[in-house]
Amino acid sequence: MKYFNYLIIIAFGAMLIYASLGLPQRGPASEVASQETSIAGTVLPSAYYIKNAYRDANTPNMVTVVLADYRSIDTLGEEVVIFTAGLICYMLLWRKRKNAA
């Protein structure tokens, strides 16, 4: 069983190394993610964010604008996830705290 686990890890590493050979290079502007339009011809969201973030929200920090304005529903759901995690932690442990007190 132990050798099987080692085999899983080695296979995982080999798979990752093989997959990394197909990844785009880091940095050059000719990379697909750095283009203005995608392969299908539509405008990529990051190009839109860079060009219009300051004009739309008068805020220099583009990450803040994307986080709280363009993708605010995403952030709302994520904050609900944090709150739910805190609530789960409380509900798992409050009964024991009451018994111990």
Next chain:
Amino acid sequence: MQHRIASPIILLVSRFITPYIMLYGFYVIFHGHYGPGGGFQGGAILAAAVLLIRIVNDPEVYEIHFKSSFGIPFGAAGVLIFFGIGFIAMVLGGNFLDYSYLPLVGLTQADVRSTGILLIEIGVAFAVMAILVSLYDNLLGEENV
């Protein structure tokens, strides 16, 4: 739980340094428009300040600082601030979370959106701080040690 005797140096340094950590947290929240920062990072720094008091002191001291029963309600308040801003914008005719419909007179549309982003970040910081402190209290609170 057995009584912890903290060194006087630790007590003094933690009391000295906590207000500055909190001030830095507020700076990170409110400067998030112009530099690296925002609600998540500032909330985490505020939680670090509260947790520093919790690590050093006994319960009778840190309950004065931030009551451990306040964690979940404050987190709910943060989520409600976020949801309420979006809901106000929806009631006033825009889409959900479209800040340009917020009732702020005398500002351009872009400035209204900037203010909406600031209010959202405050809600996020509130929720993150309260939930992190609540996680610490529930996991490592006085009865669980």
Next chain:
Amino acid sequence: MFSELFLEYYDYWFIIILMIVGMYGMIMKKNLVKKIIGLTIFQMGIILFYVASAVKWKATVPIYTPSVPNTEIANYINPLPHTLMLTAIVVGVATLGVAFALLIMIYNRYKTLHEPELLERMK
């Protein structure tokens, strides 16, 4: 060939090392706390991968300054992966708290966190 392979891809090698270390911790370690530490290391590898995909040579941070025009998108690095990973880090902390709460429940019930012993006691 070698310099291209190294300079353009070397971040991927470090990310692969991090992910393998995380996988090793998750699979080989018997203690549940160590498994969760491995999970966190794995998560950090994925976060670093996303952040590394945002880089552009000769570009600046995604904070608008008037001296750098934003009509040319090659002037600023990609803000989208930074945003996504910002939320992912905080969610990771929250789920880590839930995982530790579950571990505390398991320890209170079975008085151990060692996995084979735990499986023995659960019978």
